[in-house]
Amino acid sequence: MSHAPAYDPSNIFAKILRGELPAHKVYEDDRALAFLDIMPRCPGHTLVIPKTPARNILDIDPEDLAYVHKIAKTIAIAGKAAFQADGVTIQQFNEEAGGQVVFHLHVHIIPRHLGVPMKPPASAMEKPEILAEHAALLRAALGQ
Known part of the structure; x- marks a missing residue:
């Protein structure tokens, strides 16, 4: 059985979590962050990530995974x-x-x-002003 590579703290989402890269944040608490995809496949395309360093479903703590999906549901309803x-x-x-x-x-x-239809993955960068507008719509829908 092969093991997945170790978590790499230099990945782009880790940098966003540390504040080293900007993001159009929609929701944040002590365990999760939701922000807009800069190459959205449809307007409002949001990413929800755990704050804990987890490579993917194969290595994340089940409680952290459940929490990410709890926030994903909240974002889905708001979106x-x-x-x-x-x-x-x-x-x-x-x-x-x-x-x-x-x-x-x-x-x-x-x-x-x-x-x-959805745009192809990673096909076009959205304008920052459009992302800011979409983030504001989502935050409003979340009551923030």
Whole structure:
């Protein structure tokens, strides 16, 4: 049985958690952070990450995973309301073969509209002013 590589604290999400890189934050508490994807597949595309250093579902503590998904549900409800979406896509990838690109566990929350396809992954950077506007809509929907 092969073991996953160790957590790398130089990953982009660890840098966001440490305040070394900016992010359009939507929600934060002592255990989780939610922020907008800078290359959204649909408006309101948000990432929820644990504050604990976990590479992915294969190494995260089950309690931390449950907490991330609790916040993911809250963000999904807010995103559906904020963007008048018809539904929500939730994705979570593990290891390179599973589609994971950033090796800090993260859950994608993507508000969806019927008949509107998602953009391809990592296809286009969104303008910072649009992301700021979308973050404000989500924070308002969360009552923040």
